[in-house]
Amino acid sequence: MDDKKAAILSEIPRLRRYARSLLRERDSADDLVQDCLERALVRLDNWQTGESPRRWLFTIMHHLFIDQMRKVNRRGEAAMLPLEAGEAQAAPADQVETIASREIMDALQAISPDRRAALVMVAIEGFSYAEAANILGVPAGTLMSRIARGREELRGLLDDTSRRRSIRIVEK
Amino acid sequence: MTRHDFSERDIHMALDGELPGEERMAYDAWLEANPEMKARSARYIADRAAMRAAFAGVMDEPVPARLRQVVLGEAPVKGPAWRSRWWLSAAAAVMLALGGLGGYVAGIDGIARGEGDDQLAEQAIAAHVIYAAEKRHAVEVPASDKDHLQTWLSNRIGLKLVAPDLAAEGFDLVGGRLLPAGDQGKAAMLLYEDAKGERISLYITAESSETSKGTYTAETGGPEAVYWLDKGYACAVVGSLPPERLSDVAKNAYGQLVAGISS
Structure with a gap:
């Protein structure tokens, strides 16, 4: 196996984690990673040897993610809502989710894809602002405002969730 | 400083x-x-x-084998239909986002309607009459794509929908589709077929605020509906089977549906 492929293989766990935070559902996340890897292998020449493939791969995956999210929005599918999709969506079979984990995963899915990607890129994946801005293809100021808005929105949703839970308890 | x-x-x-x-x-x-x-x-x-x-x-x-295989160049060639299924779940996630907020308000207001029984049965029968007669276009998503069918319909109707296994009754799942329910709700229709080509359909919706059960046939005749209404969900099983047989199939289907919803 050549070095390039070995280096790409070693990035798969991180790509999967990023995809999971973007899409939540395991199979869908792995489909996104697979799309990303396929595209990467076709464009192997675009990657400068000696450089970590991490940013290159994250950039490819992010483009795939954002392109598809825009298409989904254009179709207007977002207008159709379940009441309790969080309960309707099955949890990944092999992953025991604590209530706290499930709540934060649901809340992450509820913020806009642009903000979710920016926040996750920095808060979970540990990229610097400069790196993340580069991967997402936005100016640093835009990245910072997405992160700030994303965090505020996430916290607001978590506050709502705990309020809703206490209302349910009162109702019983 | x-x-x-x-x-x-x-x-x-x-x-x-x-x-x-x-x-x-x-x-x-x-x-x-x-x-x-x-x-x-x-x-x-x-x-x-x-x-x-x-x-x-x-x-x-562990890294799934299919991902390793892509990198190592051992991946089997995929058909064009495979491409990018993941965005379907992205769409569901967008809905989850909005539903999380909207559902909260809707849940408090509740939906108080009175004539639920007849309306549910009539809509279920109307859907059955139209779609069960279609040979090639009876369903939107075929049983071969059952996982997607269940996830999709669950997300649309807001209930965890598990398609009942009615093999013991001689019926196999054909597929399902999304339908309107009530004034502005949504319902899932699941279509089943036996070896002789006889079809029955299950009509499931979250649009229900009363508790009731019974059977219903239009005055002009036609298929019969066996239905259950509960707070938060309702289900009708429609078909032209002998009444006792339909009742047995319906009970089996209903039991599995409720188990799925509350799982």
Whole structure:
């Protein structure tokens, strides 16, 4: 196996984690990673040897993610809502989710894809602002405002969730 | 202490390791002097810890073989239909986002309607008459794509829908489709077929606020509906089977549906 492929293989766990935070559902996340890897292998020449493939791969995956999210929005599918999709969506079979984990995963899915990607890129994946801005293809100021808005929105949703839970308890 | 004009923006920068080292002490002093900002910073730190913890397990999961195979060039060639199924779940996630907020309000207001029985049975029968007669276009998603069918319909109707296994009754799942229910709700229709080509359909909706059960046939004749209404969900089983047989199939289907919804 050549070095390039070995280096790409070693990035798969991180790509999967990023995809999971973007899409939540395991199979869908792995489909996104697979799309990303396929595209990467076709464009192997675009990657400068000696450089970590991490940013290159994250950039490819992010483009795939954002392109598809825009298409989904254009179709207007977002207008159709379940009441309790969080309960309707099955949890990944092999992953025991604590209530706290499930709540934060649901809340992450509820913020806009642009903000979710920016926040996750920095808060979970540990990229610097400069790196993340580069991967997402936005100016640093835009990245910072997405992160700030994303965090505020996430916290607001978590506050709502705990309020809703206490209302349910009162109702019983 | 060269700077004293810190703002909320600096909370994010500090958290993300972007605050210049020489400003750190002044920032910490500013936090101490602003309890509200300090509390906000603490909440964001806790949220980040929760986010990291929620996805930490992914790093330890074995890499799926199909992903390794792509990199190693051993992947089987995929058909064009495979491409990018993941965005379907992205669409569901967008709905989850909006539903999380909208559902909260709807849940409190409730939906108080009275004539639920007849309306449900009539709609279920109407759907059955139209679609069960279609040979090639009876369903939108075929049983061969059962997982997607269940996820899709579950997300649309807001109930966890598990298609009942009616093989013991001699019926196999053909597929399903999304339909309107009530005035502005949605229903899932699941179509089944036996070896002789006889079809029955299950009509499931979350649009129900009363508790009731019974059977219903239009005055003009036609297929019969066996239905159950409960608060939060309702189900009708429609077909032209002998009444006793339909009743047996319906009970079996209903039991599995309820088990699925509350699983």
